Amino acid sequence: MFMTVKYLIGSAGPSGFGSRSTAEEVTEACTHISSITAIITGATSGIGAETARILAKRGARLILPVRSLTSAEEMKARIFSECSGSDIIILPLDLSSLASVQSFVSRFLSLGLPLNLLINNAGKFPDRHAVSEDGIEMTFATNYLGHFLLTKLLLENMAETAKESGIEGRIVNVSSTVHSWFTGDGIQYLDQVTHKKIPYDPTKAYSFSKLANVLHAKALSERINEMKANITANCVNPGVVRTHLTRDREGLMTDLMFFISSKFIKTIPQAAATTCYVAVHPAMTGVSGKYFSDCNELMPSNLASNSKEALRLWNFSDKLIAEKAQVGVKSFV
Numbered sequence: 001m002f003m004t005v006k007y008l009i010g011s012a013g014p015s016g017f018g019s020r021s022t023a024e025e026v027t028e029a030c031t032h033i034s035s036i037t038a039i040i041t042g043a044t045s046g047i048g049a050e051t052a053r054i055l056a057k058r059g060a061r062l063i064l065p066v067r068s069l070t071s072a073e074e075m076k077a078r079i080f081s082e083c084s085g086s087d088i089i090i091l092p093l094d095l096s097s098l099a100s101v102q103s104f105v106s107r108f109l110s111l112g113l114p115l116n117l118l119i120n121n122a123g124k125f126p127d128r129h130a131v132s133e134d135g136i137e138m139t140f141a142t143n144y145l146g147h148f149l150l151t152k153l154l155l156e157n158m159a160e161t162a163k164e165s166g167i168e169g170r171i172v173n174v175s176s177t178v179h180s181w182f183t184g185d186g187i188q189y190l191d192q193v194t195h196k197k198i199p200y201d202p203t204k205a206y207s208f209s210k211l212a213n214v215l216h217a218k219a220l221s222e223r224i225n226e227m228k229a230n231i232t233a234n235c236v237n238p239g240v241v242r243t244h245l246t247r248d249r250e251g252l253m254t255d256l257m258f259f260i261s262s263k264f265i266k267t268i269p270q271a272a273a274t275t276c277y278v279a280v281h282p283a284m285t286g287v288s289g290k291y292f293s294d295c296n297e298l299m300p301s302n303l304a305s306n307s308k309e310a311l312r313l314w315n316f317s318d319k320l321i322a323e324k325a326q327v328g329v330k331s332f333v
Helices: 002-009 031-035 046-057 069-082 098-110 138-165 177-181 186-194 202-227 244-249 252-260 273-280 307-324
Strands: 037-040 061-066 088-092 117-120 169-174 231-237 291-293
Touching (some): 046 061, 046 273, 061 069, 117 138, 117 273, 138 169, 169 273, 177 202, 186 202, 202 231, 273 291
Parallel strands (some): 037 061, 061 088, 117 169, 169 231
8 A cells, every 4th residue: 555655646766766757857867878879679659769769868879670660760750850969770670570680680780889778668469369470479579589689689799888988788678567467387378379279368478578578687687797798687667658559459448447547557758767767877887687667676576586487588588599590699598
């Protein structure tokens, strides 16, 4: 009850920010942002678009991986209308395709740019069962596995950038409180749902992908530490917000759910605050492998806190990528 009241009134936590803080507010003191280059997935709408707008306003160079070049150009124009001097590069990417991820990384590396910040924000919540071109359940492929490979292929560049610039690199995975809804054996579940051995439940598929995002950040943080790279990896819960993520699920039940929870729903500027705080705030220096909500550290679910499960998922993902994409990337296991 106490936590609910704190959330509703926007009471600040130890960070000095709370549920009603906005992305603009949490980045006010972050003068170093003009020195960084950031990749933000899912930046054409919703939380990703607000994150991109704020970072561009603070002077960051943005690399925007997109499925729709039309939507990206519209987003770019909106940012330019507010920040005419913004440096924004648009590159094609379909996160559900491992080949597309590899192609994006090749294009980015060919530009010879540094990389200080990677925000794995894009998400999909499909209403119907589908598999990716690589034969993987679509929600998992888009929300998690594509980001897993993207991060892995960019990690060396980020480590080099951090070493040469002296600026700490940061990786931020955008998850959800829904990650705690998944229980059981995730890898077994993925096999069952991919091959239609069990009925498809969109919410369960989504919650597993969000759990995987948390476990990814946990395992990634440990591997970065082994590399002795000046990079952190954390995970965030943006809170309850109505964005285009639910576009496949519009209808009476969706409308009713949002009406009932209306007092808990954040605006998009508020929902982007935790991502921006973890991505650029000086107070986050050296903090890694943690989970944040309302701009403050929070314990994720028991399953998401399990180091053995994080390692198990990492090893499984490594093997899956090797089988599906035949990618010659280094293993940190």
